[in-house]
Amino acid sequence: MAGLFITFEGGEGSGKTTQLKGLLTHLRAEGRDVVETRDPGGTPIGKQIRSLLLNPANGGMAVVTELFLYEASRAQLVREVIRPALAVGRIVLCDRFADSTVAYQGHGRGLDLGLIARLNALAADGLRPDLTVLLDLDPEAGLARVGQRVTPPAERHDRIEGEVLGFHQRVRAGYLAIAAAEPDRVVRLDALHGMAEIEELIRRRVEGLLRSPVRPSGPGILASG
Numbered sequence: 001m002a003g004l005f006i007t008f009e010g011g012e013g014s015g016k017t018t019q020l021k022g023l024l025t026h027l028r029a030e031g032r033d034v035v036e037t038r039d040p041g042g043t044p045i046g047k048q049i050r051s052l053l054l055n056p057a058n059g060g061m062a063v064v065t066e067l068f069l070y071e072a073s074r075a076q077l078v079r080e081v082i083r084p085a086l087a088v089g090r091i092v093l094c095d096r097f098a099d100s101t102v103a104y105q106g107h108g109r110g111l112d113l114g115l116i117a118r119l120n121a122l123a124a125d126g127l128r129p130d131l132t133v134l135l136d137l138d139p140e141a142g143l144a145r146v147g148q149r150v151t152p153p154a155e156r157h158d159r160i161e162g163e164v165l166g167f168h169q170r171v172r173a174g175y176l177a178i179a180a181a182e183p184d185r186v187v188r189l190d191a192l193h194g195m196a197e198i199e200e201l202i203r204r205r206v207e208g209l210l211r212s213p214v215r216p217s218g219p220g221i222l223a224s225g
């Protein structure tokens with residue numbers, strides 16, 4: 001029994017969470033068994049790590065500390081939630097995953113991409129998404145969307161959203177490099193399109209995958225442990 005592992009990636013305000021929820025609703029309406037989670041977070045330990053990472057009071061966090069915290073949260077999430085769900089054939093929708101570390105800590109912060117690849121493999125236990133939906137958006141447009149949310153400013157601007165524009169542009173370039181390198185796994189969608197149009201494109205792609213018998217995250221293809 002092989003589950004299906006789908007991740008949603010993109011810069012701030014690109015609409016990942018909106019699209020994840022749309023797909024979740026659609027799949028559940030079809031009677032499918034779907035797990036929704038997010039990285040960082042998704043487990044009791046991961047939630048504690050998430051609040052450390054996003055707390056604006058932690059502006060002095062060293063870049064390497066940040067890297068290890070993202071990897072630590074992911075290691076827990078894979079072992080406690082994602083692997084067990086896939087093992088019993090469930091569909092897992094995850095808001096961000098290892099590509100975020102490549103884009104943010106690698107391209108954004110300038111950490112070594114080879115080191116990040118090794119840490120990602122360790123944290124993710126070798127697990128790769130079957131499909132990654134990359135919502136691509138100019139950072140200025142994304143940050144403007146996030147700024148318009150009707151949440152109080154103190155909750156709205158977390159530590160990373162407050163980074164300078166150049167950082168977010170490097171993150172976007174990083175995502176585009178990942179998409180170019182792995183076209184079979186990563187589908188890049190223009191996040192300027194309407195929500196319904198994007199939702200339809202994602203649905204079609206997922207329906208294709210659900211019909212396919214071979215998936216990289218399936219048991220027997222990657223080692224678990």
Ligand code: Z5A
Pocket residue numbers: 010011012013014015016017018019039040070095096097098099100101102104105145146149158159160161191192193194195198
């Ligand atoms: N991070 C990292 O550095 N390294 C890592 O390894 C990982 C993460 C895993 C937390 O992520 C932070 O962690 C993040 C990267 C870093 N940096 N920050 N900040 P997060 O996923 O929890 O937070 P986020 O990226 O800030 O997500 P977000 O702000 O919630 O944005 P979103 O999920 O992409 O967008 P949204 O909430 O679905 O939509 C934003 C608004 O746009 C909302 O008002 C929507 O109604 C609107 N929207 C959505 N789609 C559309 C379309 N198509 N048209 C118009 N308006 C739209």
